Amino acid sequence: MSEGQDDRRAKLERLRSEGVDPFPHQFDGVVPIETIHAAHDGLEAGEETDTAYRIAGRLAARRGHGGAAFLDVVDRSGRIQLHARKDALGEESFERLVSLDLGDLIGVDGTAFKSRRGELTLAVTSWELLAKSLRAPPEKFHGLEDVEIRYRQRELDLISNEEVRQLFILRSKAISAIRRWFDDRGFLEVETPVLQPLYGGALSRPFVTHHNALDRDFYLRIATELYLKRLIVGGLEKVYEIGKDFRNEGISHKHSPEFTMLEWYEAYADYNDVARELEEMVSYVAREAGYEGELDFTPPWRRLKLREAILEKTGVDVIAHRDRESLVAEAKTKGIELDPAESWPQLVDELLSKYVEPTLVQPTFVMDYPVELSPFAKAHRSEPGLVERWEAFCTGIEFSNAFTELNDPDEQRARFEAQTALTQEGDEETQPYDEDFVRALEHGMPPTGGVGVGIDRLVMILSGRSSIREVILFPAMRGGS
RNA sequence: GGGCCGUUAGCUCAAUUGGCAGAGCAGGGGACUCUUAAUCCCAAGGUUGCAGGUUCGAUUCCUGCACGGCCCA
Incomplete structure (x- = not known):
């Protein structure tokens, strides 16, 4: 029976x-x-x-x-x-x-x-x-609690757990609010390729697949960035896309190999303009989704410079120690052991993610990053060696990333070449040279602000969940049929 | 990739030192016309994740594997 x-x-x-x-x-x-x-x-x-x-x-x-x-x-x-x-x-x-x-x-x-x-x-x-x-x-009082069955047979989770139904209703409301916000401001929702001859727009290893009739490999996109900027070159001026990106890297409580990304690009805007848009948009979405937690999304959000944020939490001035050896030595005087095998930008990233990120509970922008970590961001207008880039954090996780977009084709070509050099040194998460993209820039891209938002992470923040798998209906699992 | 923890009835969980594997809910039979985790009575329900090992005897100890969780990289 x-x-x-x-x-x-x-x-x-x-x-x-x-x-x-x-x-x-x-x-x-x-x-x-x-x-x-x-x-x-x-x-x-x-x-x-x-x-x-x-x-x-x-x-x-x-x-x-x-x-x-x-x-x-x-x-x-x-x-x-x-x-x-x-x-x-x-x-x-x-x-x-x-x-x-x-x-x-x-x-x-x-x-x-x-x-x-x-x-x-x-x-x-x-x-x-x-x-x-x-x-x-499942049993009527406790509901379904086995995490594995909850994810593999989400329909049972939805049947028996009211709060799970509410979570995914919240997710749906948030996404429709995002669309409404952009549509009301004259943005065009567009669709760019998922299957790409070359991947780009982020630093990650891709999934590879094969087209039989063409007998060639394609990559599943890791970002929509480069195609969306080609639409800005084409004169669409204000565009956004909500879709799945795919990154062939580890799975963790904040990484899923398949995840939902919002990107938008706006001609004639810079990273300050799009920062104001993000805080307004998220504040609107939180309201529309019925958010009732402790976080205050009301603009303006706190803005910190990357250098100051790291200095405040570690005592280390990364800009004053702008090479690997001196940074490792300086960190040591503050009691922080860094891996001397890592590159300077990787060390900066580690200081940020280990000592700063977890402390950023209320929504916060961290601004002005080193050029090495940001192959598509425009040089800072007043800070040499930095680019006009910010990341937005909330409840200790990064959920958004933006630049004043690099639109000088020669500079972009040089950045690709620097990435290629890193690849030759064995770094597997680099940016492949995309000549189609550079050629598009040569036709002239207006000054542009661009933003990416991890929708799953935003939903985690709005729903108070600590695992990305909780907010994805059918998360990737090992094994199964 | 590493460490720790978990996997027992459909679900949620027990099982003393290694000694007959139990309960609640769900399901079956019965009583009950305002209950709400309804209540009461009866009966049933198991390859203890998989494969080995130690032992007279393994849910329990050991090894490997699978899947999952948390932490670390």
């Missing part, structure tokens, strides 16, 4: 033999359960109405009392109690209703009232089976 399936199949056959279709085609005129709550939560205990509603959902609990029964039905918007009476429904309909299995999908007509204990309830006047469930749902 695996998972009680035999009992359920026997009921299925009995229903069929009684002339009941266990899988009917549709059920018209359903209202969300929340509309009943909205209309009648103010009723007094014991108060009855003759207002009729038609709802549909999954049977989540049942409490029988002989000639009557209470049943809980759940839909996407909420849960409501049903009260069924044998004297109201008749013997056949009542017996069939109380012998349903938990997990069955039903449609119900009933009138709203409040029970003596004060629970809003639908008195069932008629009902029908909408789909038979042949497997037992």
Whole structure:
């Protein structure tokens, strides 16, 4: 009797033999359960109405009392109690209703009232089976807690865990709010290739795939950056894209090999302009998604220079020690052991991520990065050796990255060549030379501000989750079919 | 890649020193017309992740593997 399936199949056959279709085609005129709550939560205990509603959902609990029964039905918007009476429904309909299995999908007509204990309830006047469930749902009180099953069979997680449903509704609301925000400001939503002859726009190893008819390899994109900037060259001026990027690197609580990225580019803007846009946009999205936590997204956010942020947390001035040896030595005087095998920019990155990042709880911009870590950012207008770049942090994680975009094609060519040199030294996360992109820049790209936002990380922040897998419906897992 | 922890009934969890593998929920039978983790009675439910090893005897100890979690790189 695996998972009680035999009992359920026997009921299925009995229903069929009684002339009941266990899988009917549709059920018209359903209202969300929340509309009943909205209309009648103010009723007094014991108060009855003759207002009729038609709802549909999954049977989540049942409490029988002989000639009557209470049943809980759940839909996407909420849960409501049903009260069924044998004297109201008749013997056949009542017996069939109380012998349903938990997990069955039903449609119900009933009138709203409040029970003596004060629970809003639908008195069932008629009902029908909408789909038979042949497997037992997870236990009703604890729900499904096994993390592996929650991720591999997310449908069960959604069925049994209300807060998981709420999380993914929040995610959906956040993404639609993002689109609304950009659409309202004259941005065009565009779609650029996922399959790319060359990858670029970020520092990461790519996934490789093969096109049979062309007999050549393609890369799954690691970013949308370079194609979007070609659209800026083409005169579209304000563009954004929301889509999946793919990075062939380790999986952690903040890295998924497949993740959702928002990028936008705006002609005639710089990194200060787009910083103001990010704080406004996130503040709007948090409001629209119903965020109610401790974080304050109200603009303006705190702005720190990278040099000062690291100095404040470690006592190390990375700009005053602008080569590997002197930086390692300086860190040592502050009691920080750095790996002397790493390059200067890698060491700076380590100081940032280890000593600064975890302390940035409220939304914060860290500004003005060394040129070595930023092959697409324009030189800083007043700080030599730095570029006009910021990253935005919140709850200790980086969720956004932006530049005043480099638009000098000769400078861009030189940056690619520097990356190629790193590749030859064995660095596997470098930027391949993209001649199509440089040629596009040679036609002239206006001054441009560009931003990337990790949508999964933004949803983690808005929902208070600490693992990226919690906010991805079907996260990548080892093994499986 | 490394360290630690976990994997027992459909689900959530027990099992003393290595000695008959238990409970709640769900499912089955029965009672009950305002309950809400409903309640009460009865019966059933197991290849203890997989493969080895030690032992008279392994859920328990050892080795390897798989999958997962947390931390580190």
